[in-house]
Amino acid sequence: MNENSLAIRKFSDLANPTRFLGLSALVLPWLAVLSAVLLAIGLYLSFTTEGDYQQGETVRIMYVHVPAAWLSMMCYTVMAISALGTLVWRHPLADVAARAAAPIGASFTLLALVTGSLWGKPMWGTWWVWDARLTSVFVLFLMYLGLIALNRAMDEPGKAAKASAVLILVGFVNIPIIKFSVEWWNTLHQPASVLRLDGPTIDPEFLWPLLVMAAAFTVLFFTLHIAAMRNEIWRRRVTSMRRQAARSAGREA
Amino acid sequence: MPIRLVVEGLSAQRGEDLIFHDISFVLSAGQAVVVTGPNGSGKSTLLRVLAGLLETLSGTVRLEGAPAEIGHPRELCHYLGHRNAMKRELTVTENLAFWKSFMGDSANGHGVGIEAAVEAVGLAGISHLPFGYLSAGQQRRMAMAKLLVAYRPIWLLDEPTAALDASADRLFAGLTTQHLAAGGIVVAATHQPLGVEAMELRMTGFASVGEELI
Amino acid sequence: MISLFLRDLKLSVRAGGGALIGVLFFLTVVAVVPFAVGPDLNLLSRIGPAILWIGALLASLLGLDRLFQAEREDGSLDLMLMQETPLVVTVLVKCLAHWTATGLPLVIASPVLGLFMNMSEIAIGATMLTLLVGTPAVTLIGAAGAAVAVTLPRGGLLVSILVLPLAIPVLIFGVSASYAAVEDPAPFLPPLMILLAITLFFAVIGPLAAALALRSASD
Numbered sequence: 009m010n011e012n013s014l015a016i017r018k019f020s021d022l023a024n025p026t027r028f029l030g031l032s033a034l035v036l037p038w039l040a041v042l043s044a045v046l047l048a049i050g051l052y053l054s055f056t057t058e059g060d061y062q063q064g065e066t067v068r069i070m071y072v073h074v075p076a077a078w079l080s081m082m083c084y085t086v087m088a089i090s091a092l093g094t095l096v097w098r099h100p101l102a103d104v105a106a107r108a109a110a111p112i113g114a115s116f117t118l119l120a121l122v123t124g125s126l127w128g129k130p131m132w133g134t135w136w137v138w139d140a141r142l143t144s145v146f147v148l149f150l151m152y153l154g155l156i157a158l159n160r161a162m163d164e165p166g167k168a169a170k171a172s173a174v175l176i177l178v179g180f181v182n183i184p185i186i187k188f189s190v191e192w193w194n195t196l197h198q199p200a201s202v203l204r205l206d207g208p209t210i211d212p213e214f215l216w217p218l219l220v221m222a223a224a225f226t227v228l229f230f231t232l233h234i235a236a237m238r239n240e241i242w243r244r245r246v247t248s249m250r251r252q253a254a255r256s257a258g259r260e261a
Numbered sequence: 262m263p264i265r266l267v268v269e270g271l272s273a274q275r276g277e278d279l280i281f282h283d284i285s286f287v288l289s290a291g292q293a294v295v296v297t298g299p300n301g302s303g304k305s306t307l308l309r310v311l312a313g314l315l316e317t318l319s320g321t322v323r324l325e326g327a328p329a330e331i332g333h334p335r336e337l338c339h340y341l342g343h344r345n346a347m348k349r350e351l352t353v354t355e356n357l358a359f360w361k362s363f364m365g366d367s368a369n370g371h372g373v374g375i376e377a378a379v380e381a382v383g384l385a386g387i388s389h390l391p392f393g394y395l396s397a398g399q400q401r402r403m404a405m406a407k408l409l410v411a412y413r414p415i416w417l418l419d420e421p422t423a424a425l426d427a428s429a430d431r432l433f434a435g436l437t438t439q440h441l442a443a444g445g446i447v448v449a450a451t452h453q454p455l456g457v458e459a460m461e462l463r464m465t466g467f468a469s470v471g472e473e474l475i
Numbered sequence: 476m477i478s479l480f481l482r483d484l485k486l487s488v489r490a491g492g493g494a495l496i497g498v499l500f501f502l503t504v505v506a507v508v509p510f511a512v513g514p515d516l517n518l519l520s521r522i523g524p525a526i527l528w529i530g531a532l533l534a535s536l537l538g539l540d541r542l543f544q545a546e547r548e549d550g551s552l553d554l555m556l557m558q559e560t561p562l563v564v565t566v567l568v569k570c571l572a573h574w575t576a577t578g579l580p581l582v583i584a585s586p587v588l589g590l591f592m593n594m595s596e597i598a599i600g601a602t603m604l605t606l607l608v609g610t611p612a613v614t615l616i617g618a619a620g621a622a623v624a625v626t627l628p629r630g631g632l633l634v635s636i637l638v639l640p641l642a643i644p645v646l647i648f649g650v651s652a653s654y655a656a657v658e659d660p661a662p663f664l665p666p667l668m669i670l671l672a673i674t675l676f677f678a679v680i681g682p683l684a685a686a687l688a689l690r691s692a693s694d
Contacts, residue, residue, distance in 0.1 A: 135590040138514030153499050254394040257387040314693045335557045344550030350489040362478035
């Protein structure tokens with residue numbers, strides 16, 4: 009038995025929700041500790057670095073705003089991969105993953121919108137402008153809420169799974185639009201300054217706290233996501249046990 | 262004074278069609294009548310007229326000896342129609358608690374508690390589940406528990422035992438007998454024998470061919 | 476009666492309930508407007524109150540058709556018709572519950588959308604106040620429409636068509652009060668009082684008409 013098939017077997021082992029619960033119970037505390045440590049370091053760095061000479065103290069909003077915005081897009085990407093998993097591979101956990109990610113993604117998007125709004129008021133003189141970046145992120149937020157509403161509207165998880173998977177994949181079109189909106193259209197929002205082909209244009213003074221915060225947010229996302237997936241699995245088990253209880257009740261009477 | 266349900270010369274139509282004509286009967290406390298007849302003979306219409314949900318064409322439905330001032334006889338009636346009047350999204354307890362508090366008790370009687378009612382229909386232990394999780398037969402039995410949580414002297418039952426198995430049939434017959442023994446009145450439309458001592462009102466399916474009380 | 480209120484609230488927040496959908500619809504409708512009229516902030520702040528009102532009006536029509544239809548489908552309506560409690564009171568309580576579940580969230584969400592529309596703080600406050608006073612009227616008028624259309628299999632659209640023309644006075648005074656708050660010469664209080672009067676008027680007329688329609692719709 010070679011390496012490769014072992015890896016495949018490990019992956020399909022994960023498909024079993026019980027295995028997933030066992031494994032995630034081991035991993036989850038470590039992830040939680042790691043995200044707490046990273047967040048602590050990141051926040052410490054964010055508040056000890058010097059302020060920008062133009063923006064003053066408000067620049068510190070960036071350390072929350074930018075990672076939250078990245079995560080809002082990454083979360084949707086995770087959901088899109090899960091949706092593929094549901095439709096193509098019929099992976100039993102894919103639907104659980106997509107469903108659990110939606111509220112987390114909505115929270116990160118809301119955080120990005122709110123912090124951006126707080127930053128925009130002193131910088132641009134207004135809470136909100138309808139430029140391409142802001143608008144497309146807002147549309148992303150609406151899509152998250154729509155997906156949550158769709159999941160809530162259907163009480164049969166099996167039926168909801170395919171419908172929301174299709175919707176997620178259709179909505180994935182929005183992600184590249186958000187990413188490149190600042191380059192395609194001339195907007196008020198500044199263009200990307202970290203992830204660039206010709207290297208970051210941002211000063212290292214700001215780059216380090218930002219990168220640590222981004223790492224912290226990413227680990228935080230996976231911590232929350234795995235915890236939410238566990239909840240979702242338990243919730244489905246409770247539901248099926250309740251149905252079982254309803255079927256067996258009164259039969260002996 | 263025990264109550265009497267007096268029906269005199271009752272006729273009803275649905276749309277333009279005359280459904281039945283000139284039905285009269287009197288039920289005293291403790292009596293039951295089973296309305297029989299082929300499909301479309303007007304059994305359900307009769308019950309809905311008695312429940313005050315349809316206008317009468319002529320004739321009267323009267324309640325004599327009502328314990329308190331009432332506006333219409335329907336206020337002292339339970340109506341169990343084809344549909345269960347329960348919400349799928351709410352738990353059984355929430356459903357029953359709502360009807361118990363919304364309907365209240367008629368004078369001279371008390372509804373039983375929710376747990377007691379659920380136990381009386383033989384489904385103790387699943388009242389915390391959403392109503393939608395239950396099977397059709399269980400839902401019907403829970404709808405019957407509704408008859409017990411709020412007291413009404415008169416029960417109008419439309420095909421009460423349709424989705425029920427034999428044991429639930431017997432259980433329901435027991436509940437009906439208890440209600441009659443306590444001075445209640447039951448009007449039930451059904452194809453199957455109800456399993457209680459009752460008069461029979463045979464609907465012939467066409468108006469004016471003399472509905473008769475056997 | 477409190478039990479009816481609580482039950483309807485529970486139903487609207489449980490799975491498949493309409494409480495979240497209404498706010499989401501409101502958000503979406505208002506968010507679409509800048510795409511149509513262009514992102515000019517001055518223009519948006521000028522038409523903001525009107526847009527918020529139209530969005531709230533449309534959003535509060537959502538789900539109105541289910542107000543009595545859901546009760547009718549599972550047979551609950553029959554039982555409600557039979558009770559000693561006057562049907563008018565039952566209808567009024569159902570309207571209050573429906574408004575609390577769908578109208579109140581719109582009022583609470585409106586300041587956020589006001590920021591999107593670049594409205595001033597005073598304009599946002601005034602619009603929120605007028606929405607608070609005016610949206611119950613829409614629900615109460617809607618109840619009459621919903622009761623008329625209760626027996627129709629696809630009453631949803633019809634309810635909107637029946638109700639929207641009747642809701643025009645609410646829209647007129649709601650929007651004019653919101654504008655009066657920001658534009659100096661016009662007084663704010665009179666249109667607000669008229670709006671309040673309309674709401675109180677429909678609090679009587681709406682349930683009465685709905686009760687009448689429900690009684691005659693029973694078959």
